[in-house]
Every structure is written in structure tokens, then in C-alpha cells.
Amino acid sequence: MSISEYENEGLLTIDLGAIGDNYAWLRERLADGCRCAAVVKADAYGLGVSEVAPALYRRGCRDFFVATLAEGEQLRALLPADVSICVLTGIRPGTERRCAAAKLMPILVTVEQLRRWCAGTGSEDSNGRAAPCALKVDTGMTRLGMGEEEFARLLQVPELLGRANVQLILSHLACADEPSHPQNPAQLARFNDFVRRLRRVCPGVLASFANSSGICLGDAYHFDLARPGSALYGINPLPDRENPMRPVVNLRVPVLQQREITRDSAVGYGAEGRAVAGSWLAVVRGGYADGMLRTQSGRGRAMAIAGDEKIPVPMLGRVSMDTCVFDISALSTVQRARLEEFELLGEGWTLDDMGAVAGTIGYEILTSLGRRYRRRYL
Structure with missing residues (x-):
């Protein structure tokens, strides 16, 4: 697609x-047996x-994770009925029946949430189960998850675990x-302990621990179900090594x-x-309203596209809402004459690269890309 076809918007290409x-x-x-x-989540x-999900x-892939109930409902409408969809941040009180109706599996973190799930789904099976x-447990992240003390109390009421129909820890x-x-x-040691104790009460429960980077830690971290996210989209799961993932996004903007x-x-x-006097600058479309974080001001870079050539050039000054400026003094007169667009993200300047100079991670860059770009799916 040429620059004229996407005019002033910028083109975000996503390689499915x-x-x-x-x-x-x-x-x-x-490991063998791990799905x-x-x-x-987050679109x-x-x-x-x-x-992305149909691809x-x-x-x-038959197991998906989203963050919210609304995301789960959207995904359920997109995919065939044979998929499992888990809601990572659980559900709010009063939405249990709605969640069950969409055949979503909420991830619960307190005994009270389990009690509400039993009482509120309205979908008990022949064995009286919801x-x-x-069930999510906290093994050291100190974020969402059931702590050791509450987990121990939960194990004292096995009938609640049975009625709640816990399928995954x-x-x-x-x-x-x-x-x-x-x-x-x-x-890992804490999670193994949680899993062992829960399986005494719920023998068939599955376990999930590994995220993108966790998969690379080895078989001991895999359990029954791994749940990669960022690596699917090209972000390096092991930043201290060469990225084994294929790049997914390419972002080009007009000069x-x-x-x-x-x-x-x-x-x-x-x-x-x-x-300085005698230098050449290029003002390009794309600013912090489009995911070009201000924290990379004066430190970012991009690839100037001059015909078939790609020339790395530095950013100059602060990122504005709609534009940013690059120093193109390194380009020849002929190259400047051919310059129509910049590659802000691609093989020459990746999500991880941009995240590093912006003082953040590729995840934030990826999820910040705005809606003003024309999108093309490969």
C-alpha cells in the first residue's frame, strides 16, 4: 500500500x-500434555x-484469556462453541448469571466470590454444581490472588469447592x-504446594502458571495450561537474548x-x-495521541524510507500530540527527494527498542497505539 492510499493517517500493518x-x-x-x-485481553x-482471535x-488454539466480562462476551460471539474463555480479573457482584450465560469461566480470588458464584449463576448441573x-492464588506477585491464610480456610470447606465447580487453579x-x-x-515451590493441596479436595483440577516468559523457564513451570500473551505479538519473552519471535507490527507514517x-x-x-544551522528536519504524522510516548522525546529513532532505502535517523525535541520531528541531516539530496514516509515500528526499530528508550516496556507501546492509523491485516 502506497503513501497516497493512506493519505495523512499512517498505516499500521498487523501480520496475523x-x-x-x-x-x-x-x-x-x-511439555507433553500441556495445552x-x-x-x-485489551483488544x-x-x-x-x-x-487476532480467529487467526x-x-x-x-482452543483456550483464551481476557481481562473483563465484556471482553469475554465479545470473544464468545467471535469464536466457535468449543473454546474455553477465562476472565482474568473476575466479575463484579451481580454479574454471575450473565457470566455463566456466556459460558465464561471467571477467575475468583476470595472465598466470598466463590460463595457468590455458587449462589448467583443459576446454572447448577445435575450434581448441584455451579x-x-x-481460582487464582498468590505465590509472590502480591496482586490478584488468594493468600495462604484464606486458601487454608477454603480447604476447610470442601463442599464449597465442590459446589463452585473449580476447574482451574x-x-x-x-x-x-x-x-x-x-x-x-x-x-514455583509455592504454586506446587497450592496445587497439591487443592487436588486432595478437587482431584481433577487443572493448573496454569507459565506466561510468555514462563514457557521459556522449562517444563517444571508448564503444568497443564500455559497462557502466553505478549510473545504472541512479537515482544521478546527473554530480553537478555535475541528475540525468537516473529515481528508482528509495522507502523509507517507520512512526512x-x-x-x-x-x-x-x-x-x-x-x-x-x-x-544547528545547515541541518535538515522532517516533521512526521504521529504523536503521543497515537502511542508515541512523550518519554522517548529526544531519545527515539525511526527509519526514514527513501525509495528502497531505510536510513536510521534520531528524534529531535519533544513528542507532540499529533507530530514528532526527526533529524534527517544524514540523508543525501537524492534521498531527501525520495523521502515520503517513516517507519516508526518494524524490524529496524522494534516494540522492545521503542519501549527501552521510552523507559517502559514493549507491552505499553503496543497497547498504546491509537485508533487514528489505517489498519491492514496480513
């Missing part, structure tokens, strides 16, 4: 084939769940992207103006950037 290949790569690394799910990390289904649910790794971090084996600087000048808000 690469997402499928990344899913296959992760699945192949799982591979896919986390498609598939901002890339469009209506396109993953076609590659064999619709299936999942899960927890979340805090430091999986740092393979040598002592938190990983410590959390709005080229200008020669005839005298030393300040650039952008706060006059933080400085352009």
Missing part, C-alpha cells in the same frame, strides 16, 4: 501469520481481537523474564514537511531540542 507462527513456536516448547492458550493487546483459532470457575510469575531471578523457583534550518534553532515544546 506471524502471530500464528509465534503461537506455534510457544506451543512446541511446552497452549492465548491471552487476547488483543491493541491489535484487534476480532481479527489463533485457525492455528489450533458453572465452571477458576492458576498463579502469575513476577520475574519470569529474568530466568536467574530467585523469585521464580520460590514461586508532513521537510525543512532546512538556516540558523541554530530550538525545536519543539520546552525548547529542549536544538537544531
Whole structure:
């Protein structure tokens, strides 16, 4: 697609084939008997769940995780009935029946939530059990999850666990992207203990522990169901090594103006950037309203596209809402004449690269990409 076809908007290309290949790569690394799910919360990390989830289904994925009840309902309408959908942040009081009607499995974190689930689903089976649910335990993340004391109390009321129909126990790794971090084996030991004790009461319950980076920690972390998210979308699951995932997104934006600087000048808000006399600047479409975080101001880079050439160039000054500025002094006169667009994200400058200079992670870059880009799915 040429620059003229997307005019002034910018073009975000999303490679569904690469997402499928990344899913296959992760699945192949799982221990025998471990299924591979896919986390498609936040509109598939901002890339469009209506396109991404069916692509993953076609590659064999049958287990999905979302963040909210509304996301789960949307996904249920998109996919065939044979998929399992878990709601990571659970459900609010009073929405139990709605959740069960959509055949979603909420992830619950307190005894009270389990009691409400039993009382509120309105979908008891022939054994008097509620619709299936999942239980999340805290093994060291200190985020959502049932703590040790409450878990011990829960085990004292096995009839509640039976009626609640708990099908899955899960927890979340805090430091999986740092393979040598002592938190990983410590959390693994705690999770094994939680799983062992729960299976005494609920013998058939499945266990899920590994996220994207957790899959790379080895078989001991895999259990019955792994749930990768970010790695599906091209983010490196092990930042200290070469990224094994295929890149998924490519973002190109048009050049709005080229200008020669005839005298030393300040650039952008706060006059933080400085352009010296004789330099050339390019103003491009795309700013912090489009996911170009202000924290990369003066430190970011991009690839200037001059015909068939890609030339890395530095950002200059602060990112504005709709635009940012790059120093194109390194381009020749011929290259400047051919310059029509910039590649803000691609193989030459990845989500992880942009996240690093912005002082954040690729996840935030990915989920911040705005809706003003024209989108193309491969």
C-alpha cells in the first residue's frame, strides 16, 4: 500500500501469520500434555481481537484469556462453541448469571466470590454444581490472588469447592523474564504446594502458571495450561537474548514537511531540542495521541524510507500530540527527494527498542497505539 492510499493517517500493518507462527513456536516448547492458550485481553493487546482471535483459532488454539466480562462476551460471539474463555480479573457482584450465560469461566480470588458464584449463576448441573470457575492464588506477585491464610480456610470447606465447580487453579510469575531471578523457583515451590493441596479436595483440577516468559523457564513451570500473551505479538519473552519471535507490527507514517534550518534553532515544546544551522528536519504524522510516548522525546529513532532505502535517523525535541520531528541531516539530496514516509515500528526499530528508550516496556507501546492509523491485516 502506497503513501497516497493512506493519505495523512499512517498505516499500521498487523501480520496475523506471524502471530500464528509465534503461537506455534510457544506451543512446541511446552511439555507433553500441556495445552497452549492465548491471552487476547485489551483488544488483543491493541491489535484487534476480532481479527487476532480467529487467526489463533485457525492455528489450533482452543483456550483464551481476557481481562473483563465484556471482553469475554465479545470473544464468545467471535469464536466457535468449543473454546474455553477465562476472565482474568473476575466479575463484579451481580454479574454471575450473565457470566455463566456466556459460558465464561471467571477467575475468583476470595472465598466470598466463590460463595457468590455458587449462589448467583443459576446454572447448577445435575450434581448441584455451579458453572465452571477458576481460582487464582498468590505465590509472590502480591496482586490478584488468594493468600495462604484464606486458601487454608477454603480447604476447610470442601463442599464449597465442590459446589463452585473449580476447574482451574492458576498463579502469575513476577520475574519470569529474568530466568536467574530467585523469585521464580520460590514461586514455583509455592504454586506446587497450592496445587497439591487443592487436588486432595478437587482431584481433577487443572493448573496454569507459565506466561510468555514462563514457557521459556522449562517444563517444571508448564503444568497443564500455559497462557502466553505478549510473545504472541512479537515482544521478546527473554530480553537478555535475541528475540525468537516473529515481528508482528509495522507502523509507517507520512512526512508532513521537510525543512532546512538556516540558523541554530530550538525545536519543539520546552525548547529542549536544538537544531544547528545547515541541518535538515522532517516533521512526521504521529504523536503521543497515537502511542508515541512523550518519554522517548529526544531519545527515539525511526527509519526514514527513501525509495528502497531505510536510513536510521534520531528524534529531535519533544513528542507532540499529533507530530514528532526527526533529524534527517544524514540523508543525501537524492534521498531527501525520495523521502515520503517513516517507519516508526518494524524490524529496524522494534516494540522492545521503542519501549527501552521510552523507559517502559514493549507491552505499553503496543497497547498504546491509537485508533487514528489505517489498519491492514496480513
